[in-house]
Amino acid sequence: MNGTVLNSENLSVGYGKKVVVSGLEFEVGRGEILTVIGPNGAGKSTILKSIAAQLPVISGSVNISGTPVSGMSAQDIAKNVSVCLTERITAERMTCEDIVSTGRYPYTGRLGLLSDDDRRIVREAMELTGTVYLADTDIRHISDGQRQTVMLARAIAQQPEVLLLDEPTSFLDINNKLKLLNTLKELARSRNIAVVQTLHELDLAQRFSDKILCIKDGRADRTGTPEEVFSGDYISRLYGIDSGSFLTAFGTAEARKITGEPEVFVIGGGGSAVDTYRRLQRQGIPFAAGIIHENDIEYPVASSLAAELVTEKAFEPVSDESVHKAIDIMRKCSEVICCLKEFGSMNMGNKKLLDDYTSRMKNKQ
Amino acid sequence: MSRKRAIRWTLCYAVLVMLAAVFFVLELVTGSAKLSVSEVLNALTGNGSSTSASTIVRNIRLPRALAAALLGGALSVSGFLLQSFFSNPIAGPYVLGISSGAKLTVALSMMLTMKYGILLNSAEMVGAAFVGSMLSMGAILLLSGRVKNMAQLIIAGVMIGYICSALTELAVTFADDANIVNLHNWSMGSFSGIDMDNVKVIAVIVLAASAAAFMLSKPMGAYQLGESYAKNMGVDLKLFRAALILLSSILSACVTAFAGPVSFVGIAVPHLVKTAFGTAKPIIIIPASFIGGAVFCLVCDLIARMLFAPVELSISTVTAVFGAPVVIMAMLSRRSQKGSA
Numbered sequence: 001m002n003g004t005v006l007n008s009e010n011l012s013v014g015y016g017k018k019v020v021v022s023g024l025e026f027e028v029g030r031g032e033i034l035t036v037i038g039p040n041g042a043g044k045s046t047i048l049k050s051i052a053a054q055l056p057v058i059s060g061s062v063n064i065s066g067t068p069v070s071g072m073s074a075q076d077i078a079k080n081v082s083v084c085l086t087e088r089i090t091a092e093r094m095t096c097e098d099i100v101s102t103g104r105y106p107y108t109g110r111l112g113l114l115s116d117d118d119r120r121i122v123r124e125a126m127e128l129t130g131t132v133y134l135a136d137t138d139i140r141h142i143s144d145g146q147r148q149t150v151m152l153a154r155a156i157a158q159q160p161e162v163l164l165l166d167e168p169t170s171f172l173d174i175n176n177k178l179k180l181l182n183t184l185k186e187l188a189r190s191r192n193i194a195v196v197q198t199l200h201e202l203d204l205a206q207r208f209s210d211k212i213l214c215i216k217d218g219r220a221d222r223t224g225t226p227e228e229v230f231s232g233d234y235i236s237r238l239y240g241i242d243s244g245s246f247l248t249a250f251g252t253a254e255a256r257k258i259t260g261e262p263e264v265f266v267i268g269g270g271g272s273a274v275d276t277y278r279r280l281q282r283q284g285i286p287f288a289a290g291i292i293h294e295n296d297i298e299y300p301v302a303s304s305l306a307a308e309l310v311t312e313k314a315f316e317p318v319s320d321e322s323v324h325k326a327i328d329i330m331r332k333c334s335e336v337i338c339c340l341k342e343f344g345s346m347n348m349g350n351k352k353l354l355d356d357y358t359s360r361m362k363n364k365q
Numbered sequence: 366m367s368r369k370r371a372i373r374w375t376l377c378y379a380v381l382v383m384l385a386a387v388f389f390v391l392e393l394v395t396g397s398a399k400l401s402v403s404e405v406l407n408a409l410t411g412n413g414s415s416t417s418a419s420t421i422v423r424n425i426r427l428p429r430a431l432a433a434a435l436l437g438g439a440l441s442v443s444g445f446l447l448q449s450f451f452s453n454p455i456a457g458p459y460v461l462g463i464s465s466g467a468k469l470t471v472a473l474s475m476m477l478t479m480k481y482g483i484l485l486n487s488a489e490m491v492g493a494a495f496v497g498s499m500l501s502m503g504a505i506l507l508l509s510g511r512v513k514n515m516a517q518l519i520i521a522g523v524m525i526g527y528i529c530s531a532l533t534e535l536a537v538t539f540a541d542d543a544n545i546v547n548l549h550n551w552s553m554g555s556f557s558g559i560d561m562d563n564v565k566v567i568a569v570i571v572l573a574a575s576a577a578a579f580m581l582s583k584p585m586g587a588y589q590l591g592e593s594y595a596k597n598m599g600v601d602l603k604l605f606r607a608a609l610i611l612l613s614s615i616l617s618a619c620v621t622a623f624a625g626p627v628s629f630v631g632i633a634v635p636h637l638v639k640t641a642f643g644t645a646k647p648i649i650i651i652p653a654s655f656i657g658g659a660v661f662c663l664v665c666d667l668i669a670r671m672l673f674a675p676v677e678l679s680i681s682t683v684t685a686v687f688g689a690p691v692v693i694m695a696m697l698s699r700r701s702q703k704g705s706a
Contacts, residue, residue, distance in 0.1 A: 023566035054596050090452060091589040093645040097367075105587050105598035111648060112583030158598075 004029050004065075005194035006051070006162045011060035013043065019058055020046045023219050028162075028211070030192040033330035035186065035205045037198070037229075038215035039239050042199040047215070048164045052075050052195060064161055078106035082158035084151045084165040084358045089139050096142065097135040100126055103157030125157040128190075129183055145176030152180065156187060163188070177201065181208040203251030206230050212336040214238050245304040254304040255281055262288035262307050265326075265333040267350055271297045274340040277305045288333060291318050291349050292328040300327060320351020327356050374649055377641050381656040387436065388663035392430040392562035393422060395667065397675055399481025401488065401639045417519020424560070430663065432559040432567060437630060438655035439571040441638075442578050443655045444617035449585050449647065450609045453515040454695050457631030458498075458617035461518075463524030464628075466501025467494035467621035469529040469536075470547055476540050480498025487566040487622070499524055502614050553679035554625035556666050560609045563623055570619045575655055578612050579604070582648035627662070628681040636695040661687070 006028040013018035024224035026276060028034045036044045041097040049055040051062050052068050062069045064080050072080070082103065089099065114122070126132045131153050134146060135308030142150070148168055155163055169186070181204060188195045199205040204211060205226070212229040214222040216238055222229055229235070229267040236246045244256045255278075260274065264287040266273050273289065278300075280287045289302045296302075299307040303311055312318050326349075330336060338358045343351040393405045400408075400418050404597040408422035436561050458464045474493040476487055485493070508521045552557075559567075584605045587595040596602055618625060638657045639645050665683040672678060 037410070052597055054593060074599040074601060078597060081597070081635075083591055083597045087591050087593060091592055091645065092454060093639055094589065098644070099590070102587055102590055102594070102598065103582070108583070110580065110583065113648075129449060288520060363428065 005192075006062070006064055006196065006265060008062050009060050009246070011050070011062060013046050013055065013059040014058050015046070015055065017180045018057070021215055021218050021220075022058075024060070024213075025220070025244065026211075026213055028196060030194060031189045032209060032210040033188055033195040033197065034211045034213060034257040035197055035199050035203065035209035036097070036215060037200075037205050037238070038221070042215040043218070044215055045166055047197060048083070048166050048196065051162070052081050052083050052164055061110060074105050078158070080160055081162045082155040082160040084148075084155045084163070084168055086167050087168050091139060091226065094139050095136050096131060096139055096146075096153075097122065097126070099139050099150055100131070100153045100157050103159075105155040106158070121159065122157050125153045128187060129153040144171040144172065145180070148172060148180055149183065152183065152187075152243075156191070156194060162191060163195045164192050165195070165278060167198050167200060169201060177204060184208070202230075202246075205255065206251040220342050236251050247300040247304065250299060254301060257281070257307065258284055258286045258304055258306050260286035262286050262329060263338060264335045265330040266306075267336070267338040267340055267353055268292060268298060268302065269296055269340060269347060269350060272341075273337075274298050274301050275279075276337055276339055277301055281305050288326075288329045290329070291322050291353065293346075312349070315346075318352075318356075321348075323349045323352050326353055330357065331360075367443065370643070373493050374642055377638075378653065378656075380692055381653060381660060384660045385656055385663070388660055388667065389430055389434060392433065392663055393426050394669055395671060396421070396426060399617045407417050428561045428564045429556050429666070430624060431564045433662045433666040434659035435564070435567050435571045435626050436556070436627070437634075437658035437660070439616040439658070440577065440627060440630040440662070441621075441622050441634035441654040441658025442651060443613040445635040445647075445650060446578055446581075446609050446613035446616075447631070448635060449588060450606065450613070451509065451515065451518065452589075452591075454462050454636060455519055456522075456631055456691050456694055457517070457629065458613065458620075459626060459631060460526070460692075461501070461505050461522030462527075462529060463501045463505070463522075463614065463617050464621050464626035465526040465529035465533070466499075466504075467497035467618050468552055468626050470494060470497030470500070471622055472533045472552060475548060475551075476536060487563050489572060491566070491619050491620040494622035495615060497529075498614040498618040500619070501529065502592075502626055506610070520586045551625045554681040555669070555679055556624050556662070557675065557677065559623055567623060567667055568618060570615065574612050574615045574653070576617075577608075578616075579648070579651045581608060581612070582646075583653060585609075585647040589647075624680065626681060629687045629692055630661055630684050631692035632695060633684075633688035634661050636691055646688045 004027045008024050008026050011024040012019050012022035017101060026034060033162055035164065036047055046055065050057050050104050057070060069077060100122050101114060105112060106113065107118060108114060126135060129149050129152050134142060134150060144344050168180055172180060180196065184195060185191060185208060187331055212224065212226055213220055214229060221238060226302055230248050230251065245254050247254060258281055263285050266276050266289045268289055269292055277289065286307040288308040289306040291300050291312050292309065293312050293314055295314035306317065308329055310322055310329065312322050330353065338354050340350060390402065394400050399422055403420050404418045406507065408419040440458065446458040446637060447458065448454055471493045477487060504525050505522055509518055512518050512521065533552060542546060576579060584600045587598045587600050592602060592639060634652065634657045635654045637655045638650055642649055665680060665687065669678040669680050669683045
C-alpha cells in the first residue's frame with residue numbers, strides 16, 4: 001500500500017519494568033490490517049495498549065506518520081489513535097448515538113458540546129457501519145454483535161489514523177464476525193486507516209489480514225503475509241498444539257488422533273469421508289483410511305485423524321502397491337466403511353479395495 | 366429524534382425550576398406563624414409594617430429555605446460525582462460513610478473547642494468536616510482497590526459510617542451536659558439554626574464547587590464508557606479522579622458542617638433526575654441534580670417542620686422515608702438491566 005502510517009522501532013512493551021514483548025518491528029500502511037496472533041498471555045493486548053499510549057513503552061518507539069507517540073499530547077494521541085475494546089459498557093442511559101458521539105471528544109470544546117460538523121461526522125460513522133437504526137436505543141439493550149459495531153462506529157467518529165481493536169470478534173456469532181470484519185476491511189480501505197487488531201480466530205486472521213504478527217515467548221516470532229505465516233506446521237508450533245492438529249489450508253483445528261491398532265477401515269476421498277473420520281474420532285475408535293490422494297480435499301483431515309493412512313501421489317492413478325498395502329491393513333480391521341459412491345478412472349484402486357472386501361464377505365457366508 | 370430529547374429536557378427543567386420556586390415560597394409562608402405571600406414579600410423587600418413577620422422571614426425562614434435548597438443541591442451533585450467515580454448508581458456521600466466521617470470530626474472539634482470556650486466559625490466547621498470526609502473517602506478508596514464488586518463497596522461504606530457514628534456517640538456520651546443538646550440536635554441532621562452569615566459561606570462553597578463539577582461534565586461523560594476509553598479520548602485520569610474526589614468531599618463536608626448528616630439525597634435525586642430526563646449526560650444531569658436536590662430538601666424540610674408541629678423531625682428521618690425506596694428502585698433497575706444484557 002502507499003505510505004506507512006504506523007511503525008515501531010525495536011519496541012519493548014510491558015508493565016512497569018517487566019518486559020512482556022521485546023524487539024518488535026512492524027509497519028502498517030494506509031488501509032492495511034495487521035493482525036496480532038499468538039498464545040494466551042503472549043502479550044497481544046499489551047502491545048495494543050502500548051501503541052495506544054495507555055501503557056508507557058519500556059524502550060524503542062511507536063511512530064505515527066513518523067512522529068513518536070511518546071512525544072504527543074494526550075489530545076493529539078486521541079486524534080490519531082482510536083481503540084475498540086471488548087470491555088462491556090455499563091454506562092447508564094446512553095443511546096448508541098451518545099456512545100458514537102463520544103468519539104468526537106478530542107475535537108470538542110471545554111464542555112464537550114457537539115457542533116453541526118461533529119453531528120454530521122457521527123451520522124456518517126453510523127451510516128458506514130450500518131448502525132443508524134440503533135441511534136436511539138440504549139447501549140445496554142442491544143446484542144453483543146450490535147454493540148461491537150457501535151463501538152467500531154465510535155472509533156471511526158474519532159477520525160483516527162490508526163485504529164486498534166482488541167479481539168473485536170469475541171462473543172460474536174459467525175455471521176456477525178464476518179460482518180464486522182468485512183466492515184472493518186472496507187473502512188480501512190475507504191478511510192485509509194491503519195488497523196491493528198488481535199484475533200483468536202485463526203481462520204479469520206488468515207482471511208482478513210494484510211499482515212500477521214505472531215507473538216511467542218516475548219518476541220515477534222514471525223511477521224508476514226497470511227500466506228507466509230500459514231505455511232507448513234508453523235501455526236501448530238506457534239501455539240504448541242498438542243491436543244489435536246491444525247489444518248493450515250483451512251485455518252481450522254481437528255481433535256486429537258485416536259492411536260492404536262485400527263479397528264475400522266474407511267474408504268474415502270473427495271471429502272466424502274470427513275464426517276465418518278470425525279465420528280470415529282468422537283467415539284474413540286482407532287481407524288485406518290485410504291486410499292487418499294495427497295491433493296485430496298480430505299487429505300489434511302484424514303492425516304490428522306487416521307491412525308494409519310494409505311496415500312497416493314497427487315494426480316496419479318492409484319497404484320497396485322498402494323492397493324496391496326491398503327488391503328493388508330483392511331484385512332486386520334473388523335469393519336469396513338466405504339464412503340464412495342462412484343470411482344473415477346484415477347481412483348480404480350479404491351474400487352479394487354471395495355471388491356476385495358465384498359468378495360471376502362461373500363466367501364464367509 | 367434529538368429534537369424530541371431537547372423538548373423533554375426543556376420540559377423537565379421547567380418543571381424542576383417551577384417546583385423549586387413553589388416549595389421555596391411555601392417554606393417561607395408556612396410555620397407556626399402563618400404568613401401570607403404578600404407579608405413575606407414585604408418582609409423580603411424591607412417594606413414590612415409588621416416587624417415580627419419581617420424578623421421571622423429574614424432571620425429564620427429565609428436562611429433556612431436557602432440552606433435547604435443549597436445544601437440539597439450540594440448533596441445531589443456530590444452523589445452524582447461519586448456515582449460517576451465508582452461507576453455505581455448507588456454510591457453517595459451517606460452510604461459510603463463520608464457524611465459520618467465528617468460528622469465525627471465536626472463533633473470532636475466542636476467538643477474540644479467548646480471546652481476552651483471557643484465557638485467554631487462557619488469556615489472552621491467546614492474545614493473540620495472536610496477533614497472527616499477525606500478520611501472516610503481515603504478508607505473507601507483503599508478498600509475499593511480490593512473489592513471489585515460494587516455491593517461490597519457499599520457495604521464497606523455503610524460499615525465505615527457505623528464506625529464513625531459509634532465513635533461520635535461515644536464522644537457525645539462524655540461531652541459536657543451543656544454541649545450535649547447542641548451536639549445531639551446537630552448530629553441528627555436539621556436545617557434549623559442556620560443564619561444568614563452561614564448561608565453566605567454555604568453559597569460561596571456550594572456554588573463554586575458545583576460550577577467546578579459542571580466544568581468536569583466533558584471528562585465525566587467520557588469516563589462513563591470506562592477507564593480505557595476515557596484514556597483513549599485524552600482524559601487525564603489521575604487529575605480527573607482527584608478532582609471528582611475533592612469536589613464531592615467539599616460538597617458533602619459543607620452539608621454535614623451546617624446541617625449534620627442528611628441521608629440518601631445523594632443517591633435518590635440523581636436517580637430520579639436521570640429517570641425523568643432519560644439520560645445520564647453529566648452536562649444535563651449536574652444542573653438538574655442541583656435543582657432536584659433543592660426541591661427534594663425543601664419538600665423534606667417542610668414535612669420535617671410541619672408534620673408534627675411544633676415538634677420538628679430530623680431531616681434525615683424524612684429524607685430516608687422518601688429516599689431509601691428510591692435507592693432500592695435504583696438497585697433493582699440496575700439488576701434487571703444486567704440480567705437482560
